[in-house]
Amino acid sequence: MAKSLQRLRLRPTGLGAKGIVFWTVIFLAWLATPYANLFFLLLCLLSVLAPLSVWWTARNMNGIGAVIENLGPVPAEQRGEAVVHLVGTRKQPALGVEVEMCVAVQNGGSRRRAVRRTRSGFTIEARPHRDIVARTPRLPRGVHVVQGAWLISSTPLGLIRARRRIPCPTELAVHPQPASLPAVRDRSALLASLRGDSMAASGDFGPSGLREFREGDEARHVDWRASARKTELVVREWESDAIQGIEICLDRRCDDEELEDALELATALLFVAREDKEVFVMTTQDHSGRYGDGKAPYDEALRYFAACTPLESTAPPPPSVGHDVLRLPIRKERAR
Amino acid sequence: MNPTLRIALAFLVLTCMAFVQITGVIGWHWLAAFYALTLAAPWLSRFNERRLSRMLWNGGVLLIFAILVNDATKTTVRYMLEDGLILAAFCQVHLLNNLGRKQSPDLLFFNSFLIALVTCFFSDDVAFLLVFLPWVPLQLGSMLLATLARDERDLAPSTWRAVVWTTLRRSCVTLALTAGAFVLIPRDFAREGLAGRLLDIRGTNAEVGFSDEIQLGWRSASRREHPVLRVTRATPNAPWPTYWRGATMTTLTGSTWFSSSADRILSGRLPHASTWRRTGVGSWTRQPERRSENSFDVEILDEKARRLFLPHDAAHFEVGPYVVAENVNARNDATVSYDHRAATTGRTRSSVRYRVTTGPRRSGANEPAGRIRNARQKRELRPFLSVPNNSTSLRAAQLARQLLGGSMRAREQHAIVERLRAQLAQNQGYALPGEEGAAEGLEDFLSGAKGHCEYFATALALMLRTQSIPCRIASGFRSNADPTATEIVVSSMQAHAWVECWDPSAGWYIVDATPPIADEVADAAPGWFADARRFLDDAWKNITTMDAAGRIRAIAWLQDSPAMLLRTVKSNPISVAFAILGLVALVALRRRRRRVPHAPEIVDYERAVRACGLERAHAETPHELLGRAESLLSSQQDAEKLEDLRRATDAHERARYAGNTGS
Numbered sequence A: 001m002a003k004s005l006q007r008l009r010l011r012p013t014g015l016g017a018k019g020i021v022f023w024t025v026i027f028l029a030w031l032a033t034p035y036a037n038l039f040f041l042l043l044c045l046l047s048v049l050a051p052l053s054v055w056w057t058a059r060n061m062n063g064i065g066a067v068i069e070n071l072g073p074v075p076a077e078q079r080g081e082a083v084v085h086l087v088g089t090r091k092q093p094a095l096g097v098e099v100e101m102c103v104a105v106q107n108g109g110s111r112r113r114a115v116r117r118t119r120s121g122f123t124i125e126a127r128p129h130r131d132i133v134a135r136t137p138r139l140p141r142g143v144h145v146v147q148g149a150w151l152i153s154s155t156p157l158g159l160i161r162a163r164r165r166i167p168c169p170t171e172l173a174v175h176p177q178p179a180s181l182p183a184v185r186d187r188s189a190l191l192a193s194l195r196g197d198s199m200a201a202s203g204d205f206g207p208s209g210l211r212e213f214r215e216g217d218e219a220r221h222v223d224w225r226a227s228a229r230k231t232e233l234v235v236r237e238w239e240s241d242a243i244q245g246i247e248i249c250l251d252r253r254c255d256d257e258e259l260e261d262a263l264e265l266a267t268a269l270l271f272v273a274r275e276d277k278e279v280f281v282m283t284t285q286d287h288s289g290r291y292g293d294g295k296a297p298y299d300e301a302l303r304y305f306a307a308c309t310p311l312e313s314t315a316p317p318p319p320s321v322g323h324d325v326l327r328l329p330i331r332k333e334r335a336r
Numbered sequence B: 001m002n003p004t005l006r007i008a009l010a011f012l013v014l015t016c017m018a019f020v021q022i023t024g025v026i027g028w029h030w031l032a033a034f035y036a037l038t039l040a041a042p043w044l045s046r047f048n049e050r051r052l053s054r055m056l057w058n059g060g061v062l063l064i065f066a067i068l069v070n071d072a073t074k075t076t077v078r079y080m081l082e083d084g085l086i087l088a089a090f091c092q093v094h095l096l097n098n099l100g101r102k103q104s105p106d107l108l109f110f111n112s113f114l115i116a117l118v119t120c121f122f123s124d125d126v127a128f129l130l131v132f133l134p135w136v137p138l139q140l141g142s143m144l145l146a147t148l149a150r151d152e153r154d155l156a157p158s159t160w161r162a163v164v165w166t167t168l169r170r171s172c173v174t175l176a177l178t179a180g181a182f183v184l185i186p187r188d189f190a191r192e193g194l195a196g197r198l199l200d201i202r203g204t205n206a207e208v209g210f211s212d213e214i215q216l217g218w219r220s221a222s223r224r225e226h227p228v229l230r231v232t233r234a235t236p237n238a239p240w241p242t243y244w245r246g247a248t249m250t251t252l253t254g255s256t257w258f259s260s261s262a263d264r265i266l267s268g269r270l271p272h273a274s275t276w277r278r279t280g281v282g283s284w285t286r287q288p289e290r291r292s293e294n295s296f297d298v299e300i301l302d303e304k305a306r307r308l309f310l311p312h313d314a315a316h317f318e319v320g321p322y323v324v325a326e327n328v329n330a331r332n333d334a335t336v337s338y339d340h341r342a343a344t345t346g347r348t349r350s351s352v353r354y355r356v357t358t359g360p361r362r363s364g365a366n367e368p369a370g371r372i373r374n375a376r377q378k379r380e381l382r383p384f385l386s387v388p389n390n391s392t393s394l395r396a397a398q399l400a401r402q403l404l405g406g407s408m409r410a411r412e413q414h415a416i417v418e419r420l421r422a423q424l425a426q427n428q429g430y431a432l433p434g435e436e437g438a439a440e441g442l443e444d445f446l447s448g449a450k451g452h453c454e455y456f457a458t459a460l461a462l463m464l465r466t467q468s469i470p471c472r473i474a475s476g477f478r479s480n481a482d483p484t485a486t487e488i489v490v491s492s493m494q495a496h497a498w499v500e501c502w503d504p505s506a507g508w509y510i511v512d513a514t515p516p517i518a519d520e521v522a523d524a525a526p527g528w529f530a531d532a533r534r535f536l537d538d539a540w541k542n543i544t545t546m547d548a549a550g551r552i553r554a555i556a557w558l559q560d561s562p563a564m565l566l567r568t569v570k571s572n573p574i575s576v577a578f579a580i581l582g583l584v585a586l587v588a589l590r591r592r593r594r595r596v597p598h599a600p601e602i603v604d605y606e607r608a609v610r611a612c613g614l615e616r617a618h619a620e621t622p623h624e625l626l627g628r629a630e631s632l633l634s635s636q637q638d639a640e641k642l643e644d645l646r647r648a649t650d651a652h653e654r655a656r657y658a659g660n661t662g663s
Helices: A014-032 A037-060 A187-195 A224-229 A256-275 A298-307 B003-023 B028-039 B041-047 B051-072 B077-098 B106-122 B126-148 B157-184 B261-269 B340-344 B375-380 B391-404 B406-410 B413-427 B442-446 B453-466 B518-524 B528-544 B548-571 B573-594 B600-611 B622-632 B639-658
Strands: A008-012 A064-067 A081-088 A094-105 A114-126 A131-135 A142-153 A160-166 A171-175 A206-212 A234-239 A246-250 A280-284 A287-291 A326-328 B227-233 B243-249 B251-253 B256-258 B283-285 B294-300 B314-319 B328-330 B336-338 B352-358 B471-478 B487-491 B495-503 B507-511
Touching: A008 A014, A008 A037, A014 A037, A014 B106, A037 A094, A037 A160, A037 B106, A037 B157, A037 B528, A064 A094, A064 A142, A064 A160, A081 A094, A094 A131, A094 B126, A114 B157, A142 A298, A171 A298, A246 A256, A256 A280, A256 A298, A256 A326, A280 A298, A287 A298, B003 B028, B003 B041, B003 B077, B003 B106, B003 B126, B028 B041, B028 B077, B041 B077, B051 B077, B077 B106, B106 B126, B126 B157, B126 B528, B157 B548, B243 B495, B251 B453, B391 B413, B391 B442, B391 B453, B413 B453, B413 B495, B442 B453, B453 B471, B453 B495, B471 B507, B548 B573, B600 B639, B622 B639
Parallel strands: A246 A280, A246 A326
Antiparallel strands: A008 A160, A064 A081, A081 A131, A094 A114, A094 A142, A114 A131, A142 A160, A142 A171, A206 A234, A280 A287, B227 B294, B227 B487, B243 B471, B251 B256, B283 B314, B294 B352, B314 B352, B328 B336, B471 B495, B495 B507
């Protein structure tokens, strides 16, 4: 990130533009009426405020900048958060500072792009080496281009706005909003219910061995026969055919609505895996990834979800996966 | 809206109301309502979301607007300005009470400036300064708060301090730069304006100032002050004249006093009514046989003045080199007119200067008045005895009889004049048109309302005439100058009207029934408060009455300021040194307070490190430094310092990791 501060740009605000018109009217009135000392004094006061406003506003922003190091994926149609780290050499706080962000909305390859501009993170006293939280605009799912971010202030008089460009990532990934998941007692049951398995209740996998009972083990895993032979409780250790965690297979040969539903569900499952700090595995036509501790970060999956587009029905299918992998989108005939 | 911002705006609106109050255009009932609504704004604002509240407020605006439009159709531009001021004041109160959460108070700021601007058309005395000075920081502070107070959270105390301090500092800078711009920017002080005639606020409307015709019945008067005369002594220690005559008026028709040339000729024919006679190219005299006593040099500062103002006892006057003597018209009533425009055709304007010499004259008050000798005199005095044939004259006669009582009938003229004058001055109050209780006509005044000098003079003249005492009205200026002043500037606000009575044995003498006004009383009063007020008044007049010459003097003063400062430093080196030291100490104290305060444990630790003669190396922890100190300081003498360092290190560690630290 650039250490030096970007140049400050000054522009009249709405109040400043009105002030210019007001000054013009007063000046014309002064010209129209016979000379009067007090009228001229007030006109001087009004005239002096303009350059002073420029000077004070620039001075307020002198020596302070910011940097946005990371723009994490944000949910669609919600305002996400971005941490803005203030930098600079200023000793006194800058007053009335906020962050402006400008994002060009990607509309599925359409040439015409809408630009969303938002101001947030207003801070009364901004000091270097502190953080403020800005908010991104509401955007549809996709990977959008961040046209720029600025640190702005119109303090003290509100007549002039000072803007300083701040370094920030050039892309903002907007992932689908997570879908609501059914309330079941554990994750395996959840996955099974989503898969439509008759074995959803047990959520079992293949047994891999026996071990002594530990606190937290479920009673249903106790192998009573083995426990009767020993003097202590013994549990069956289960090992699934798939990896511990959540695994999905996304078939993108579907329409937009189905894909959106599938992505929302995938996002919800990703959040579950992230919360439990478990692996999330995703397989699709052109992508296969494992996300979690020691693997690729979860945000990459979210980024993929943000950029995901449907494929034609004639496209090749995704790679084959195990029977217990959740296949998305969930087709109604499969749930039968 | 943030509560803090609303309170700041309420104070701003209060200063706007103060501006409106000093204009005198709004009655107390309106003002009281506006003040009450402003003070109640923080409480009333909770209702601004309700439809009924909004309907009432908007209805109020429409009602006032309708009243003002109705009034405007019947009055002139001048009164439209007054009415607009009332509407602007109400709009301020309306905005304060009805601004929504997300609405910015932009209009309030603009309206505030407009109110200050319109006020300066009505009042430019020191009251304007006293309201203007707090208005500037309130305006700037409110604008600052509007940028900071975005939501409804209270501001932190540190933010409050920053807001107040920066606002005061910036207000001083703004005022200083404004004053500098006011002095340094060249402009035409006599500019008429592009639409001067159309928008003439002075032309057909009342303005306090000299006039050679008196019209009674103005509803209001502009108090915009400008300099008229500058007088310096040519004779050292000469007493300043009080009255400076410009015109006389003899005939009253309806509510207007005027003087015809026939009246002036008659004035000159009366015995002891010495008239001006030209004695040289630019000199006139009217008392050649009397010894001249005191001389004054007079400069006319008002380029629109068409008179040479002379003291009542002027015996001789001589015009300056730039005055065209042929344009001087010395009249039979001892006034002098001057056609300034004719003299300035094709030439740059030069101020009219002349020297006037006063001579001793009989005041007529201490000796019995003479009698009217014959029928011819009676005919000549008829214009000075005539009263209009209306109810006002009857009322004046009745009042005269009432004030004199039956026993006064047999007394001679001076006693009657003095009695009526004293009773009028004592019983009637003084008020300019438009002020509270001011008369709107002579009938009003005679019934007990307050009035200004023209009412007093008219009433006295009518009463005297009903008692067969010849008199006329004189207009000019009354100046109660400080005897120690080296020069006096007579301003338009000192315009005055008084009565001149005819004494057959002594001629015309002055009778002034107008009581001294509050300003004059204050000017004469002793004490530090009066002195401060006079100082402020004089300082403010330097701004409101500034002209081209004044601007040049101000620039010269600014240019001389560094030299003046140097002279002051040289003459008071010790005081200046103390002042500088005090300033440096103040700045150092402020800088020290600005630094983020360290916890006492850190301060103590650093002191202990310094005492050991060590310095913390880069990235060295306190314990590593302690280890280094233990290996370096092994002597018995350093044992105490080492112990101190150990203690300070432990305390520092506890404070930093086990408790709240300042950093």
